[in-house]
Amino acid sequence: VFSGREIRLVARPRGNPVTEDFALAVVQYDEPAPGQVLVRNLWMSLDPGVRARMNHGPSYAPSFNVGSSLDGSAVGEVIASACEGFLPGDLVVHRAGWRELALLQPGVASSLPPRHVRPDGVPLQAHLGALGHTGFAAYVGLFETAALRPGDVVFVSAAAGAVGSVAGQLSGLRGHKVVGSAGSEAKVRHIVDNLGFDAAFNYRDGPVAEELHRVCPGGIDVYFDNVGGEHLESAIGAMRDHGRVALCGSVSTYNGDTSKGLRNEFQVVSKRLTLRGFLIADHLHMWDRFLEEVTPLVMSGQLVQRESVVDGLENAPAAFISMLAGGTLGKSLVRLVP
Amino acid sequence: VFSGREIRLVARPRGNPVTEDFALAVVQYDEPAPGQVLVRNLWMSLDPGVRARMNHGPSYAPSFNVGSSLDGSAVGEVIASACEGFLPGDLVVHRAGWRELALLQPGVASSLPPRHVRPDGVPLQAHLGALGHTGFAAYVGLFETAALRPGDVVFVSAAAGAVGSVAGQLSGLRGHKVVGSAGSEAKVRHIVDNLGFDAAFNYRDGPVAEELHRVCPGGIDVYFDNVGGEHLESAIGAMRDHGRVALCGSVSTYNGDTSKGLRNEFQVVSKRLTLRGFLIADHLHMWDRFLEEVTPLVMSGQLVQRESVVDGLENAPAAFISMLAGGTLGKSLVRLVP
Numbered sequence: 239v240f241s242g243r244e245i246r247l248v249a250r251p252r253g254n255p256v257t258e259d260f261a262l263a264v265v266q267y268d269e270p271a272p273g274q275v276l277v278r279n280l281w282m283s284l285d286p287g288v289r290a291r292m293n294h295g296p297s298y299a300p301s302f303n304v305g306s307s308l309d310g311s312a313v314g315e316v317i318a319s320a321c322e323g324f325l326p327g328d329l330v331v332h333r334a335g336w337r338e339l340a341l342l343q344p345g346v347a348s349s350l351p352p353r354h355v356r357p358d359g360v361p362l363q364a365h366l367g368a369l370g371h372t373g374f375a376a377y378v379g380l381f382e383t384a385a386l387r388p389g390d391v392v393f394v395s396a397a398a399g400a401v402g403s404v405a406g407q408l409s410g411l412r413g414h415k416v417v418g419s420a421g422s423e424a425k426v427r428h429i430v431d432n433l434g435f436d437a438a439f440n441y442r443d444g445p446v447a448e449e450l451h452r453v454c455p456g457g458i459d460v461y462f463d464n465v466g467g468e469h470l471e472s473a474i475g476a477m478r479d480h481g482r483v484a485l486c487g488s489v490s491t492y493n494g495d496t497s498k499g500l501r502n503e504f505q506v507v508s509k510r511l512t513l514r515g516f517l518i519a520d521h522l523h524m525w526d527r528f529l530e531e532v533t534p535l536v537m538s539g540q541l542v543q544r545e546s547v548v549d550g551l552e553n554a555p556a557a558f559i560s561m562l563a564g565g566t567l568g569k570s571l572v573r574l575v576p
Numbered sequence: 577v578f579s580g581r582e583i584r585l586v587a588r589p590r591g592n593p594v595t596e597d598f599a600l601a602v603v604q605y606d607e608p609a610p611g612q613v614l615v616r617n618l619w620m621s622l623d624p625g626v627r628a629r630m631n632h633g634p635s636y637a638p639s640f641n642v643g644s645s646l647d648g649s650a651v652g653e654v655i656a657s658a659c660e661g662f663l664p665g666d667l668v669v670h671r672a673g674w675r676e677l678a679l680l681q682p683g684v685a686s687s688l689p690p691r692h693v694r695p696d697g698v699p700l701q702a703h704l705g706a707l708g709h710t711g712f713a714a715y716v717g718l719f720e721t722a723a724l725r726p727g728d729v730v731f732v733s734a735a736a737g738a739v740g741s742v743a744g745q746l747s748g749l750r751g752h753k754v755v756g757s758a759g760s761e762a763k764v765r766h767i768v769d770n771l772g773f774d775a776a777f778n779y780r781d782g783p784v785a786e787e788l789h790r791v792c793p794g795g796i797d798v799y800f801d802n803v804g805g806e807h808l809e810s811a812i813g814a815m816r817d818h819g820r821v822a823l824c825g826s827v828s829t830y831n832g833d834t835s836k837g838l839r840n841e842f843q844v845v846s847k848r849l850t851l852r853g854f855l856i857a858d859h860l861h862m863w864d865r866f867l868e869e870v871t872p873l874v875m876s877g878q879l880v881q882r883e884s885v886v887d888g889l890e891n892a893p894a895a896f897i898s899m900l901a902g903g904t905l906g907k908s909l910v911r912l913v914p
Binding site: 299466467470486487488491492498499501503504505506507508509510511512513514516520 | 805824825829830836845846847848853
């Protein structure tokens, strides 16, 4: 019998989540039944989208039920297996995060099935960041959803964040002019100094439309949207003809603040824009190509991913709240085993 | 020397246009210079998009200058020509409407160049409606922009209007379930009884989201948007996964009322929707295919287009204002020669 802790949602947040919305519980696990794999999670990912799924109603994945455990990307080591192809000691990325032990059923159809991680010389947690679902979201959004073309000028919001930092760097490494937004002066400096963006602005400094025009007066062709709301409206306003928006998330709306609705839809007509939402699970056929292209960039250090790490599952809620409030840089992670 | 009247914009409307925003002026024309063609307009089209171009700022075509003539689709007869391929008596569709005589320069590059009309047994004004830019907008929006697929359920706003009525009928004739919205009970009955829509609602009866759910509880796959605003937000809310919106116009915003902004952009992500604006000038390679497919439908009467006709250029502004207010059914036209 194995025992591990997990985080449960005990109340739906109203606005910003508070630690009282979460609770820690202990779960007992038997030996895996046929087809099951028991994994000890080593790292888990903190993703803004989890906040959306804490609301009632449709989201990009099923909403969490009050009283149930949360989930998200994690990487761990198989400690017991009754499933062919999974052996103790294997390293596996999967979606059963927010817990110390995860009971997987790899044979059951899933939109994001568990995947083996091959030892490849990068830190294990990179498989949750630049080489994981995070980096893959940047890759899919840019190259498939926005169909990045030579000469496109790219704008990325939440550009110091996990997905945005990869999207911006992948654009820049391909020779695109790329500008970004973030929520502090330190992040703005990081984006330009460490991530190679051509320019960046602090969206708290003034109307996004004005700031975007200031740093990129010639307009943009592609917007990688992690934010929604005022950012999305401003990007539409700055778009050149035939521009494209890849909608990856809209964190500005997750807390229920939809006061800043999009009002310039006519420009979508007049400039023949395309706005397209995507989920990575629809694009797994691109996974091998993604790894092939991005792994060398991570290994060589050309693609940088900062990490904000806390230790211990019990600290995940506070770290998650801090990330949503803009208090972290790069990929937010919880290390579950010291 | 030839003489003809034209309509000019004398003041930018604030909100709903009034007749005082327009003025009638007389223009003298010399014999056509080399490359020019003088056309006596017989019919002109009244299009909602002209309202957008009366505002200052970016639109789907250049804004009109105060003091300058308006323009739009028209069909007329060549009365003098110094341009190869154009002979007196030829019937020509072109973009120099809102005037009685039009001086064309067919050799000058244009996004929508003048086109000969072949006598084909349909009323001449049909080349401004179902067989003109109007019908072509419906065709492009459905089959190219929204990429209509077998089994798609289609929603069309302004469904009793010129473009919407064609979009809905083309969907229905291909076997799609199609629902529409309009602004009066009479229009709703017309859509269902005469145009073959499966269902329709009066958007003045209640929140669009509720009305749309009432007539189409299973959701929609394609939305042909002529309206923007609340309609667009409601359509996004009703979309099934991988739904598509063709944005053709957003008449609800042209008068400056953008109070009802779009606030559910996260559903564009979670349902992987595509919103795409289009202008017909980008798709002229589809013109022959469009005529080939739609001409028989018009000639056989399978595709119906009601017309709201006024006589005389001097009555164009009032008719235009009435159309914007929802006072017309089908294609709004001005007959310039009795």
